[in-house]
Amino acid sequence: MSKTIIDKLWDRHIVVEEENKPDLLYIDLHLIHEVTSPQAFAGLREKNRTVRRPDLCFATMDHNIPTVDRFNIKDETSRLQVQTLEKNCEEFGIQLEGLNSEQQGIVHVIGPELGLTLPGKTIVCGDSHTSTHGAFGALSFGIGTSEVEHVLATQTLWQNKPKQMNVKIEGELGFGVTAKDVILWFIAKYGTNVGTGYIIEFSGSTVRNFSMEERMTLCNMSIEAGAKASVVSPDEVTFSYISGKRYAPKNQEFLESCKRWSELASDENARFDQRIEIDASEIEPMVTWGTTPSMCLPISGMIPAEENSSSIEEKQSLRNALHYMGFRGHEQIEDISVQHVFIGSCTNSRLSDLIQASKVVEGRKVHPEVRAIVVPGSQTVKKEAEILGLHQIFLDAGFEWRESGCSMCLGMNDDIVPEGERCASTSNRNFAGRQGKGARTHLVSPIMAAAAALKGKFTDVRSILPKTEQEVDHYAGV
Amino acid sequence: MPGFKTHSGSAAVLDRNHVDTDQIIPKQFLKKIDKAGYGEYLFFDWRYHSDGTENKDFELNSKETKEATILVTGKNFGCGSSREHAPWALKDYGFQVIIAESFADIFFNNCVKNGILPIRLSKGEIQNLQSENSETLIRTLRVDLEKQLVESETGEVFHFEFDPYWKKMLLNGWDEISVTLQQEALIKKYEDERIVN
Numbered sequence: 315m316s317k318t319i320i321d322k323l324w325d326r327h328i329v330v331e332e333e334n335k336p337d338l339l340y341i342d343l344h345l346i347h348e349v350t351s352p353q354a355f356a357g358l359r360e361k362n363r364t365v366r367r368p369d370l371c372f373a374t375m376d377h378n379i380p381t382v383d384r385f386n387i388k389d390e391t392s393r394l395q396v397q398t399l400e401k402n403c404e405e406f407g408i409q410l411e412g413l414n415s416e417q418q419g420i421v422h423v424i425g426p427e428l429g430l431t432l433p434g435k436t437i438v439c440g441d442s443h444t445s446t447h448g449a450f451g452a453l454s455f456g457i458g459t460s461e462v463e464h465v466l467a468t469q470t471l472w473q474n475k476p477k478q479m480n481v482k483i484e485g486e487l488g489f490g491v492t493a494k495d496v497i498l499w500f501i502a503k504y505g506t507n508v509g510t511g512y513i514i515e516f517s518g519s520t521v522r523n524f525s526m527e528e529r530m531t532l533c534n535m536s537i538e539a540g541a542k543a544s545v546v547s548p549d550e551v552t553f554s555y556i557s558g559k560r561y562a563p564k565n566q567e568f569l570e571s572c573k574r575w576s577e578l579a580s581d582e583n584a585r586f587d588q589r590i591e592i593d594a595s596e597i598e599p600m601v602t603w604g605t606t607p608s609m610c611l612p613i614s615g616m617i618p619a620e621e622n623s624s625s626i627e628e629k630q631s632l633r634n635a636l637h638y639m640g641f642r643g644h645e646q647i648e649d650i651s652v653q654h655v656f657i658g659s660c661t662n663s664r665l666s667d668l669i670q671a672s673k674v675v676e677g678r679k680v681h682p683e684v685r686a687i688v689v690p691g692s693q694t695v696k697k698e699a700e701i702l703g704l705h706q707i708f709l710d711a712g713f714e715w716r717e718s719g720c721s722m723c724l725g726m727n728d729d730i731v732p733e734g735e736r737c738a739s740t741s742n743r744n745f746a747g748r749q750g751k752g753a754r755t756h757l758v759s760p761i762m763a764a765a766a767a768l769k770g771k772f773t774d775v776r777s778i779l780p781k782t783e784q785e786v787d788h789y790a791g792v
Numbered sequence: 793m794p795g796f797k798t799h800s801g802s803a804a805v806l807d808r809n810h811v812d813t814d815q816i817i818p819k820q821f822l823k824k825i826d827k828a829g830y831g832e833y834l835f836f837d838w839r840y841h842s843d844g845t846e847n848k849d850f851e852l853n854s855k856e857t858k859e860a861t862i863l864v865t866g867k868n869f870g871c872g873s874s875r876e877h878a879p880w881a882l883k884d885y886g887f888q889v890i891i892a893e894s895f896a897d898i899f900f901n902n903c904v905k906n907g908i909l910p911i912r913l914s915k916g917e918i919q920n921l922q923s924e925n926s927e928t929l930i931r932t933l934r935v936d937l938e939k940q941l942v943e944s945e946t947g948e949v950f951h952f953e954f955d956p957y958w959k960k961m962l963l964n965g966w967d968e969i970s971v972t973l974q975q976e977a978l979i980k981k982y983e984d985e986r987i988v989n
Contacts, residue, residue, distance in 0.1 A: 329982045330975050335957045338975060340982055350875065352825035363969070366979075378823065391823035398825050442874040442898060456898055458876035460905035460968070468972045470979060474955060476897075506810060507868040510897060540871065542897050606810050627866075631809060724819050724873075733842070745814040745872060747837050 316581035319547050320478050320513050323453040323578065327436045329470055336472040342435040344465050345421045346373035346408065348399040349726070350440030354463035355402040366469045368407040372430055375399055375412060376420045377726045381689050381716035384413055392727065406466075417560075419692020419718045422446040422660035426530065427694055429559025433548035433575035438465055443660045443742065445537045449529035450556075451548035451578050453513075456537065476542045477587040479512040480580075483520040485594040490776035492670070493528035494662060494740070494759035496520070497535040498600040500592065502610035509541030512588070515580060516546050520594040526555040527664045534661045535742050538607040547579035601647050601772050602744045602757040604635035609744075611647055613762070613774045619643025638746050639754050640734065647772050650756070654737035655686035655767040656749075657760050658716075659723035662740035663691030667760040668699050672707045674764035674778055680712035681770030687714040687729070689721040713767070725749050738766035793907050795965035796937055799888050801861035803930040804852050805922060811865060812872035813899065817881045830877055831884030851928045862889040862933050864918060870899025879906045889935050891942065893918065904958050907965065909937060911952045920948055937963055 317325075330338035351373075358365065365371065378392040387393040396413070403410035411417040417424055422443050425431040433451035438444060440462040447454035461471055483496065501508075514536055521529065529546045536544035546552075553572045556562045563571045598612035611617070620636070620643060623629040636643055657663070657671050668690065680686045688708050690696035696718055699705060705715045722729040723741035725748070731737045733752030740763050744755040758766065765775040821833040838850045846853055852860075863882070869892040870878060879902045882890070890903065891911045903910040913921075921930055921944045934943040937959060942950045961968060 326986075329978055336955075338972065338978075340979070340986070349822050353827050353876075356826065361967075361969070389823070395823050395825060440874055440876075442872065444874075456874040458874055458879075458898060458902035458905065460876060460902065464969055464972065467969045468975075468979065469983075470972060470975075472957070472968070472972070506871060507894065507896075510868065510894060540868065540896060606812075627809065630807075634808075724814075726819050726822065743812075743814070743872060745812045747818050748814050751818070751837055751842065 316584040318478055318580040318584040318586065319451060319515055319545055319578050320453070321584070323434065323436070323545070324475055326434070327453070336474045338470050339436060339473050341438050341465050341469055341471060342370060343425070343430055343437045344371045345425055345437065345439035345444070346371055346399075346462070347377055347421050347439070347441065348375045348395045349377045350459050351402065351462055352395060352398045353459050354440070354466055355406065357463040358466055363467045365406040365408065365466045370469060371408045371466070372425070373399060373403050373408050373410040374418055374421050374424060377720045377724070379413060379719045380727050381719050381721050381729055384717045416693050416697070419694065420660045420663065420720055422534065423664060423691030423695065426450065426526070427559065427692060429556055429562030432556065432562065432571070433552060434578055438471065442537045443534055445541065445544055446530050446534040446660055448533040448536070448543050448545040449526060450552055451545055451575065453543060453545065455543040477512045479509065479514045479541075479588040479590065480586040481514050481516050481590045481592065482518040483516065483592045483594050484518045485520060487520060487594050487597060490599055490761065490779055491597050492759040492761065493524055493531040495597055495600045496594070497532050497538075498602065498607065498610050498757060499597045501535070501539050501607045502600065504539065504590065506538060506606050506608045507540040509536060509539040512541050514539070514541045514544040515586070516544060517580070518592070521546055522549065524551075525666060526551060527666045530664070531661055535607070538742060548575045549579075599759065599762050599775055601762065602755070603639060603641070603647065603650070605638055605744060605746045606635075607742070607744060607757060609635055610757070613647055613772060615647050617641050617643055617645045617647070648774070649771065650736065651771040652738045652756065652766050653684060653735040654731050655684055655763050656689070656722040656737055656739040656741065657687070657763050658689030658691065658721050659739075659741035660691065660720070661742045662760050663689060663695065665695050665698050667740065668695070668704050669702070671760040671764040672704045673780070674761050674775060675711045675713070675768065676707050678711055678768050680767045684767050684770050686712065686767040687716055687722065689716045689729070690718050692718045722749055725753075731755070738763045738772065793965040793967070796888075796907055796909055796962045798934065798936045798938075799861065799909070800932060800934045801888070802856070802859055803862035803864045803891070803921070803933050804857035804860035805928050805930065806851050806863060806865040807927070809866035810868045810871055813870055813875050813878040814872055816870065816878040817875065822875055822877050827880050829884060830881035831886070834881040834885045854928060856929050860929070861886055862891065862930075862935070863887045864891045864921065864930065867893045869895050871896040874898045874902075876902045876906070879903045879908050883908055891918065891921070904962060905968065907962065909935065909962065911935070911942060913942065913950055913952060917950045920944065921950070
């Protein structure tokens with residue numbers, strides 16, 4: 315029988331399969347961070363339980379930590395949470411890449427770059443953006459703290475198999491259009507709950523032509539479409555990314571793994587519960603204007619007004635969003651000025667994101683009324699960027715160059731946007747209060763964020779980007 | 793955890809869609825290392841003004857809705873972050889049942905694991921639960937997990953779907969890890985026989 319990659323990943327991890335019961339799935343990699351784990355470890359201790367497979371767990375600290383003067387965590391509760399993770403990892407024998415590690419970084423950035431994230435694995439983490447790792451052809455999803463405890467104790471999870479959706483993206487992306495715009499466009503068109511109850515497989519020529527970092531951006535935000543998880547079938551792009559990574563298989567073992575991983579791709583005629591087809595050429599650089607990721611328009615767009623809404627329900631949610639965001643309706647996206655720019659987060663803080671943004675910024679200056687920060691996703695990304703001299707390009711332009719962490723994506727550290735001010739952010743959620751109480755978040759791609767930093771307002775990055783043939787290719791993500 | 797069989801109580805109506813977990817509990821309250829005491833931070837930015845005074849206009853701030861033990865709301869409740877602090881806050885505040893048109897997946901699971909019963913009803917059914925007297929309060933609802941029924945104050949009865957396995961777990965209040973550890977031999981067998989990756 316033809317199988318999808320999702321069927322194959324699922325079937326290979328079933329430990330117990332009984333009627334009228336969820337399947338008990340084995341978990342190959344458990345990523346851990348400081349915010350959603352302390353209560354899980356406490357639960358183990360309370361019941362006198364151990365961690366079944368500490369060798370399959372891997373921890374880092376990312377949510378709470380400062381991005382300047384990083385060893386000096388001023389907030390007492392943040393410090394306690396970080397120290398608690400250190401203590402827990404020591405007590406239970408779990409590898410921790412802490413603040414003093416050269417491998418520290420956002421958990422969804424370092425998993426892939428260390429070669430822990432591999433095709434065919436089941437990967438969980440107490441963080442919704444665990445969807446990111448699906449880019450490698452892994453079955454990867456976010457869990458709550460009770461499930462974190464369950465995985466620590468048993469290395470398994472009871473799961474009902476979700477429905478399956480194929481999202482096929484075909485064609486070439488336009489100049490200045492990125493993977494971030496693709497996922498924002500998808501959510502704008504199909505809504506924040508189109509994926510609820512589903513695992514999505516992203517396929518099609520556009521996805522095939524994406525680099526691994528672009529695939530990660532795409533899968534990262536599938537949770538914003540409500541999906542349980544998303545996957546991309548592994549291919550040569552995947553294998554070449556993995557090759558040589560610290561914990562990835564090496565030599566003969568790597569070649570054998572690649573052969574097995576190649577078999578994961580969905581079979582022809584495999585059955586999906588739903589199929590969506592997207593023409594990549596329709597997509598433009600996108601900007602969110604409201605308080606959910608689906609409230610999103612092309613840069614040329616105009617914000618809707620209450621009178622445009624078709625139902626009372628829609629009118630109410632529109633009214634709330636417009637009020638929170640400080641709009642009346644009918645504003646042009648290109649007229650919105652921003653006071654903050656954040657380039658970072660598990661969505662867009664990898665080396666290629668920083669390279670692309672730096673090309674927009676190079677030789678130019680940040681608008682005098684904008685505070686702009688770059689927060690590399692990991693210490694490794696930071697180091698590699700510095701070798702390329704990117705930090706100097708950003709610093710010369712007036713950006714701040716920070717240490718790695720989740721930072722302004724959710725403002726659990728000091729990196730928050732003040733009430734009433736606007737931020738062009740490369741992160742993944744524009745919920746009310748996400749970047750600070752009363753903060754107004756606009757989600758964009760790294761190059762659109764860079765363009766907004768220069769102009770002090772949203773601007774079509776295509777009018778700034780150099781248009782040499784080589785660079786056109788680069789920005790199209792080929 | 794005590795089992796969940798039936799529950800009767802008044803319901804607060806939060807007539808909104810896509811209520812995300814950042815609204816249920818904002819990030820500044822995620823820094824504790826225990827599970828207790830999150831109720832005071834529930835819907836914090838909606839319940840309180842910036843100066844710390846109570847927002848009288850918020851649905852849950854009326855004298856009557858403050859007693860509610862059931863929350864009735866719209867589509868895609870609990871979307872966003874996986875933070876289990878959201879159900880911890882709802883439970884600590886006093887909610888034992890949440891009735892919504894739909895839930896985000898991770899949030900739904902997190903509720904079940906904390907003994908909160910998440911019930912999906914259609915928009916029409918939810919409207920039928922509500923009385924004409926108040927937009928924000930339903931005086932009495934009766935919920936029966938065994939029979940998978942919600943009964944309105946006028947005696948109207950609505951059936952809801954619920955996964956049989958999680959129903960059994962909730963009804964009995966079983967500790968999931970203890971249940972799974974009974975499969976220890978099969979987990980070990982899987983580990984011994986599997987091909988890595």
